[in-house]
Amino acid sequence: MFVLPLRRTCHATRLTAATAAARRSVSATAPTLAETVEETVPKNAAPASVLNKAQATKSSSGVSPLHAKPRPLASASRKRGRISSPPKPIDPSITPNTKRRPRISLDQPRKWNRPIPAGVIPAYDEALKIIMRDSEELTREAKKVGREIQALETGAEDLEAKGYIEKLQSTLDEMEHLRERHHILSVQSQINVPSVRWTVDNAQLDPSNPAHLHLGEQRWRGEGDLDLLMERIYQMKVIPDLLPAIHPSLDLHVTVPYPLDKQFKRSMKSGGKSIIRVEPGDFLSPTQTARVPGLWAHAWHSDVRLYTMVMIDPDVPDEQTRSFTTYLHWMKPNIPISAISSRAALPPALLNSHTTYVPPHPQKGTPYHRYTIFLLPQPAKSTYSRNTEAKFFKDLAKHNAECEKSSGRIRELLIKKAETKGEANTEGLSTAEFEELKTLLKQSTTTHADLPVSSPLSWPLPLLKEYTTSKWLDIPVVPDTERRGFNLRKFVREWGLSGFDDTTLKDVGRGGSVDNSLVGGGGTSGQSLTALRAQVNGGKGLDVENNRAIVAGGGVHMFREVWDETVSGVFEASVAKGGEVEEKYALPKKVDRYEGLKGVRKYI
Secondary structure (H helix, E strand, O other): OOHHHHHHHHHHHHHHHHHHHHHHHHHHHOOOHHHHHHHHOOOOOOOHHHHHHHHHHHHHHOOOOOOOOOOOOOEEOOOOOOEEOOOOOOOOOOOOOOOOOOOOOOOOOOOOOOOOOOOOOHHHHHHHHHHHHHHHHHHHHHHHHHHHHHHHHHHHHHHHHHOOHHHHHHHHHHHHHHHHHHHHHHHHHHHOOHHHHHHHHOOOOOOOOHHHHHHHHHHHHHOOHHHHHHHHHHHOOHHHHOOOOEEOOOEEEEEEEOOHHHHHHHHHHHOOOOEEEOOOOOEOOOOOOOOOOEEEEEOOOOOOEEEEEEEEEEEEEEOOOOEEEEEEEEEEEEEEEOOOOOOOOOOHHHHOOOEOOOOOOOOEOOOOEEEEEEEEEOOEOOOOOHHHHHHHHHHHHHHHHHHHHHHHHHHHHHHHHHHOOOOOOOOOOOHHHHHHHHHHHHHOOOOOOOOOOOOHHHOOHHHHHHHOOEOOOOOOOOOHHHOEOOOHHHHHHHHOOOOOOHHHHOEOOEOOOOOHHHOOOOOOOOOOHHHHHHOOOOOOOOOHHHHOOOEEOOEEEEEEEOOOOOHHHHHHHHOHHHOOOOOEOOOOOOOOOOHHHOOOOOOO
């Protein structure tokens, strides 16, 4: 039974002995560095190159290389099987470059460069030619479709003026089909171009470019961000505890400060930056959410739509029902969001102008609390479609042109006022001109204010109600006495925040009449609202009342918190102002069956 280990031992012994003998023979026959130098350089001859090299080395180190100790060629690393060379001396005349290359962004853009020069790999050059040729063909086809749309627009205006409703509706349907096709061709013409893909992958997404938006949405849906979010909200039972189902259509990010014990250290390392992005389901400390968290909404639609923000906790203990109830922490309706305006965080002052923010304060003795933030889509004025989006930009351009004309007239009157001097009451202008100037100045801040699509938050309230594609909702402020037990499903049904229109779920080329072969994948799932409802409750669906609470569109995010010693301070500073008392709970004491035997001696 010991034959196999014995053979291994004998074999290893023979290898060790052979290795030692080989090392002894090599060390006995190998010449030293001094002998090698003496053989290379004769005693009576000294070449100039060798002498110059010796003098240079002696002047730098103080010792001639002919008399120096032999330097080891390599040293064995501590890690097995790895040999590392000795470190090279640093030239003091060379100044190391400590500047880091700036990060690529829209503020610091860079251009795409070919990875290899032309002619190195002919196949790569030929592939680029094919891609660019295909892009040019699709661009020409998109321009052709665009001219057809312009012709139909002119005909639709004539039909509307004459009152032909049926023909007008047929023309609008055809325009919707052509606009969808034009959008797909615009995306396909750029989606395979290497420079476009490189630009999107390196944080230089242009929201006004449909191909950039498509690639950005495809990246969000296909590279794990949406999957992680849906996994967390279903795994932690946010769905169906709060809503029967949800189908997000925009990417919602949440940022909070670092914990207090890490803020100083982190701010010193990051140059003053002390905020972090919260991953869905992360545990946060109550001190991190004592102030309003930052919300970043990345939408994929170009028109400006309105959303209602709700933050709710479904894990508040209810002593009467011996269960849990909800608590409304935050609410703000009518938040304008579009793809072009989603670069900056939503202003905290705007978000806190309705039902004010109450910091999370998990009760002592309770499990972790699931604080969930929803961005619920408000209903459309008519429907969300390509025609609606085109009409939005057309009306906006017309309004801005009128504003520019009004601004020009204001500048003209102000110049005349500065150059001439008339009666004191008109300040150099005639009475009619003076009244016109007063009217124009007043309108410039209300009905004739410029409306940049990149910043809809700066639009005056009357114009925001008029030009957004969503309905304005006059949702009342929720009083503090009604925050506890807030019914989110009833709220969604009452105000129509479910995205009830099927177009909310449509993908580019999916769910419509456009040829699906033109689409290269990505985007939303293409499910209709009926199909989404059928997936709920194990495929059995829900009743009509709960079906209307399924949210198709919008955004969602969640984080978790547990009680710690800082909750009392947060509660006193924010919640206890109304005279409320902090609730504390404890689990029932477990019965110890051996409590009476603990004082009894085991052995006598």
